[in-house]
Amino acid sequence: MQNKVTIKDIAKTLGVSISTVSRALKDHPDISESTRNLIKNFAQEINYRPNVLALSLRRQKSNTIGLIIPEIVHHFFSSVISGMEDLSYREGYNIIICQSTENQFREATALQTLIDHRVDGILVSLSKSTQNFSQFKKAQEEGFPMVFFDRICESIETDRVVMDDLEGGRLATEYLINKGCQNILHLAASPILLIGRNRRDGYLQALKDHNIPIKEELILKCDTQEEVSTLRNHLYELLPQIDGVFAVNDSTAIAMIQILKKKGYRIPQDIKVVGFGDGPNATIVEPALTTIEQKGYDMGRESVRLLLQRLNNPSASISYQTRVFPPTLKIRESA
Amino acid sequence: MQNKVTIKDIAKTLGVSISTVSRALKDHPDISESTRNLIKNFAQEINYRPNVLALSLRRQKSNTIGLIIPEIVHHFFSSVISGMEDLSYREGYNIIICQSTENQFREATALQTLIDHRVDGILVSLSKSTQNFSQFKKAQEEGFPMVFFDRICESIETDRVVMDDLEGGRLATEYLINKGCQNILHLAASPILLIGRNRRDGYLQALKDHNIPIKEELILKCDTQEEVSTLRNHLYELLPQIDGVFAVNDSTAIAMIQILKKKGYRIPQDIKVVGFGDGPNATIVEPALTTIEQKGYDMGRESVRLLLQRLNNPSASISYQTRVFPPTLKIRESA
């Protein structure tokens, strides 16, 4: 840190007290216009800037919010970050970012770090592997404002920002059914994740609604490009009996499309594919991916909006809100 | 911020002085084993955690580093962030992230904010539009440790982390030439950006090396997907006279491929295309994109490594380093 000029220095060179400088700089009425101008001009001249650290300590408020996110290199999550940064920038808050890399231990460390830094609130999307929420619970009990987004924790009452994942899964699956699919493979996320369960439940719901029998073997835990690759042989065996695929995210949907094409299946004629996310890849793959749109940027903004709303009404009387974004199906060529 | 327990509270309930608590907690030899244990146990019990803000103020060191980045929703940049976060996490630093959104004004604000927050150092990649570096110069003169990465500033002496963009451009272009191309279109970034100029110069270099005449009309400022779209008609006119394209980044290369395919050109038979970046899209587009690999994660790590090295050797005697990553050509199907 630098040899920055402080309020003390100004006081000394101008021959006034520290408190006078402080008050003058914030237009306190106790200070005469002449000394106020003197001080303000001088401060400007030497480019005085208050020490935010000292301010935070004094005010017991850091104007900083902490973010715990599973992955940064991820279109949805990076969009979320972008939305968060945009709004908090406007509102005078800064973001400290921590990446859990889908690792529960690192997630816990991150939480502790952020608390240690006395952030005013925390935004978090859980890692895939997190099953123990005790640290979050403790933070919650200590009155730490938290907003969960996307990958939320059901057992903790907080503000939340989510998609209607169940409806998304239902929508995607129903679309496939309406297009004539009867044997739909679901590439699912881990059931540890609520969003994974919800999207799967949406899939099941759609089948039920249309009186299509559920086949357990058509639900496969497979939520990354790599996993598609390792499960390749098993997938090959499944292909002859399916006419549709609903993948829990775009990248596995796309990996699936690539496998299908390699095996000579025509999309969408032989097998139809729907993804989830609507990232930039969706329009690059051929055929272009029909998928559920997920508004990361907006969800990011909404998360900090909720957080700030709570920070600004410390009365704590507002009951917890859950903001749910409706899914929309982007119809393209893959289904 | 919360009603967290402080060192003072511990002192009071245990009937010792504040300084004793402080020393006990950090195993200062002056404190007897018995009181040390007493204090440490109690601290653990009530889950005491030091106030980082107070520490930073006292130590004049925040263990925080600031990041100014043009865009977060961008594969290369998010990879950079990820690498930065990983290493700084390990080294006990936190990252405050600011997005300039390619806006010079916002970039300046971000810089000021970070300085106000007394970050220990700053990592920055310039916005596309930045032509005035005075604020950075001032920060530099005040002794603020800075590392520029990717989009660096030539006129300021700092540590730098870059790719050999010229060599990358040369490599890409030469590859096209060796494949038989004679009329290569270059979709270029703004010449304001050094990386834009360098990649273009690499293109020119390769042409010269192979005695191919340079045609100014084959160098087009066009570095986004959107710009490809707006320049569509102009591009159509150009197509009959070209047999190769070197695009300054993957997304414009891909947009170009899509246009070419729509117009009935076969890739790579009729026109070959090379991109720059090697993001995930490169393997999704068809034909898969031949492109220059850009190691964002590694460049991010290297940037904080350089920064920390400087922070840990405040002697300031080390001369500024420029770490340059060699480009490699990922050969796929588009060329």
Place this chain on the structure above:
DNA sequence: AACGATTTCGCAAACGTTTGCGCTTGAAAA
């Protein structure tokens, strides 16, 4: 028994702010 040397701890200043309170002024009111 007296002394010096340790051991063990507390005081207080400092980091850079804000802010309640009290102290000077000078002028207006009595």
Place this chain on the structure above:
DNA sequence: TTTTCAAGCGCAAACGTTTGCGAAATCGTT
């Protein structure tokens, strides 16, 4: 001339730490 009062300013505590220095207590040594 004295009293009153507001205007204008400074003192000092506080936010939560660390740390140099001094002081008290304990101990061993003659």
